Amino acid sequence: MNLSDLRKEYTRAGISKKNLAPNPFKQFEIWFQQAVDGDLLEPNAMTLSTVGPDNIPSARVVLLKVFDNNGFVFFTNYSSKKAKDIAQNPNVALHFYWPAFERQLRINGIAKKITAKESFDYYKTRPRGSQLGAWISEQSSVISSRKLLEMQFGKIMEKFAKGQIPLPDFWGGYRIKPSSFEFWQGRENRLHDRISYNLIGDNNNWQKNRLAP
Numbered sequence: 001m002n003l004s005d006l007r008k009e010y011t012r013a014g015i016s017k018k019n020l021a022p023n024p025f026k027q028f029e030i031w032f033q034q035a036v037d038g039d040l041l042e043p044n045a046m047t048l049s050t051v052g053p054d055n056i057p058s059a060r061v062v063l064l065k066v067f068d069n070n071g072f073v074f075f076t077n078y079s080s081k082k083a084k085d086i087a088q089n090p091n092v093a094l095h096f097y098w099p100a101f102e103r104q105l106r107i108n109g110i111a112k113k114i115t116a117k118e119s120f121d122y123y124k125t126r127p128r129g130s131q132l133g134a135w136i137s138e139q140s141s142v143i144s145s146r147k148l149l150e151m152q153f154g155k156i157m158e159k160f161a162k163g164q165i166p167l168p169d170f171w172g173g174y175r176i177k178p179s180s181f182e183f184w185q186g187r188e189n190r191l192h193d194r195i196s197y198n199l200i201g202d203n204n205n206w207q208k209n210r211l212a213p
């Protein structure tokens, strides 16, 4: 299939070093709020890239559940492929793409497990079915059939029929502490605006630069 005619001109207002916030977390908040207000489908869906022990990169979508000046939190299975990658190499990349706004956002940082208490606080807010699902999915392992999965779900439903479902010890969150951000705004004639932020030292001191498109 030849897709050479599939093209779009970007026409929204630009961004500059001057009109982006000095702090990238603040700027993220502004863009994220605009994505939420813009009624985008799952604006908190982000691609998480990890690198395996074999040096092969791997990308998948996860949902951002918490963000503040300490970082970006998502939840997952601690035995999954991504968790194994992170255990070997905590350097990860996050990527958001909000096409309705002609924007992408790249973040690099270090992933670290959050505490079991923080994970449980979030786990309790999930629908009961999702809490149970976390118990039975040996995420990323090979399974023989869907039927087996559904049988296991039935069993766990019986086991935890009443009361608060406990947090599985193999399930929880990671917080990504960023060291760089890049805010990208599509512009006309492919002269896109790209503003990067790099952490200088460890005193929340961010250096902004404009990058060539």
Ligand SMILES: Cc1cc2nc3c(=O)[nH]c(=O)nc-3n(C[C@H](O)[C@H](O)[C@H](O)COP(=O)(O)O)c2cc1C
Binding pocket: 042, 045, 058, 060, 061, 062, 063, 064, 074, 075, 076, 077, 080, 081, 082, 083, 139, 140
């Ligand atoms: C929209 C969307 C949201 C997702 N959110 C999560 C999530 O928050 N946590 C998670 O572990 N997997 C999530 N997944 C599934 C992952 O993309 C992936 O299939 C799974 O985590 C296994 O990845 P791994 O084998 O690389 O560890 C989501 C998938 C999609 C399409």
